[in-house]
Amino acid sequence: MSSEVSAVEGPPSAGRVLVTGASRGIGRAIAQELLLRGATLAVVGRDADPLLRLSAEAPARVTILVCDLADRAARSEIVPRAVEALGGLDGFVSAAGVVHYQAVPQVEEDALREQLEVNLLAPTMLAQQAAEAMGAGGSIVTITSTLAQRAAPHTLAYAISKAGLEACVRGLALELAPRGIRVNAVCPGVIDTDMIRASRPGSDPKQTEAELEQLRRLHPLGRLGRPMEVAEAALYLLDASFVTGVSLPVDGGLLAG
Ligand SMILES: NC(=O)c1ccc[n+]([C@@H]2O[C@H](COP(=O)([O-])OP(=O)(O)OC[C@H]3O[C@@H](n4cnc5c(N)ncnc54)[C@H](OP(=O)(O)O)[C@@H]3O)[C@@H](O)[C@H]2O)c1
Structure with a gap:
């Protein structure tokens, strides 16, 4: 008897996908x-406006779920609401994240x-709830960071x-593999988004360009990454049918250097 797990029908990137941090x-x-690939989405953020602008690209295929993910009670409603709106779940992409740049003596317990x-x-x-909703077959992708493997100040x-x-x-990945649910991460270097412009200890707005130049130089490829370069990797992992349990660097060579 074969122990092979049956695959989901069609790629998850064209299916029903829950995305946090979509704003x-x-x-x-x-x-x-994902919308370009024909997916149907439930998208999560704390503010409806940017999600409404996203949904304008394909209103019939986007359900907006406003939620602060730091709120345990509120976030426990996200997966049930997504499943109800989409009629099931083939993929879950967890992209929401927050950073507070603080030097060690200033690290606050609340932060x-x-x-x-x-x-x-x-x-x-x-992911636990999403896997239960997926049943047999599905794909989960999270966004980690090279900082998980390589320290940098104030992080x-x-x-x-x-x-x-x-x-x-x-x-x-290990425990969900028998059910045909794959779990992977994209591990970005420094990507040019709002996050890297959040205020740092002692940072002077005038120095921002110098700081960005320092961040660029960390990468052997000599520049910051673009959000779309991380998105391409996330969509690859969503659909990569024999890949599970990996953290794929998209870091301009930062970890190799
Ligand atoms: N940029 C980088 O250099 C970099 C590098 C490595 C990894 N990452 C990771 O990549 C992911 C995306 O980061 P980004 O650079 O795109 O950051 P970003 O532009 O600051 O966006 C952060 C996203 O997370 C959402 N979010 C933050 N706190 C939330 C909360 N309490 N509840 C619900 N949503 C919340 C934000 O939603 P709101 O609009 O509601 O604030 C926003 O959609 C994060 O996991 C980050 O850690 C980023």
């Missing part, structure tokens, strides 16, 4: 690319908790959350 940056690029809630606990619990709490998320991906 801006990387998550928005992923949602836009540490928020980053753990949004970057680690929310994706873990939503201690964020790095802890992303390292936990990488462990989560491997653990979920």
Whole structure:
């Protein structure tokens, strides 16, 4: 008897997909690319307006779910509402994330908790619920960070959350494989979004360009990444039928350097 798990019908990227962080940056690029592939989406953010602008691209195929993922009670409603709206779930992309740049002496417990809630606990619990909703066959993709593997100043709490998320991906992949549910991560270097412009300790607005230049130089390819370059990798992993438990660097060579 074959132990092979039957595949889902059609690629998840053209199916029913829940996307968090769809309002801006990387998550928005992923949602836009999924819409181009013909997917039907449930999209999550804290503010309806940017999600409404996204849904204008294909109003009949986008359900908007406004939710603060740091709120445990509110986020527990996300997967049931997505399943009800979409009639099931083939894919889950967890792209929401938050960073508070703080030097070690200034790390605040509230900020540490928020980053753990949004970057680690929310994706873990939503993935658990999403896998239950998928039943047999499906695909989950999260966005980790090279900071999970390589330290940089002022990102201690964020790095802890992303390292936990990488462990989560491997653990979920192992236990969900018998049900044909794959779990993978994209591991970006520095991508040009709002996140990298969030205020840093001692940062002077005039120095922002110098700081960006420093960040560019971290990458052997000599530039920052673009949200669409991460989206392409996320869509590859959503559909890669014999890939599970990996964290795929999209980092301009940062981890190799
Ligand atoms: N940019 C980088 O260099 C980089 C590098 C490595 C990994 N990443 C990861 O990539 C993912 C996307 O980051 P990005 O650069 O696109 O960041 P971004 O432009 O700042 O967007 C962050 C997204 O997360 C959502 N979000 C944040 N806190 C939330 C909360 N409490 N509840 C619900 N949604 C929340 C935001 O929604 P709202 O509109 O509601 O705020 C927004 O859609 C994150 O997981 C990030 O950690 C980014």
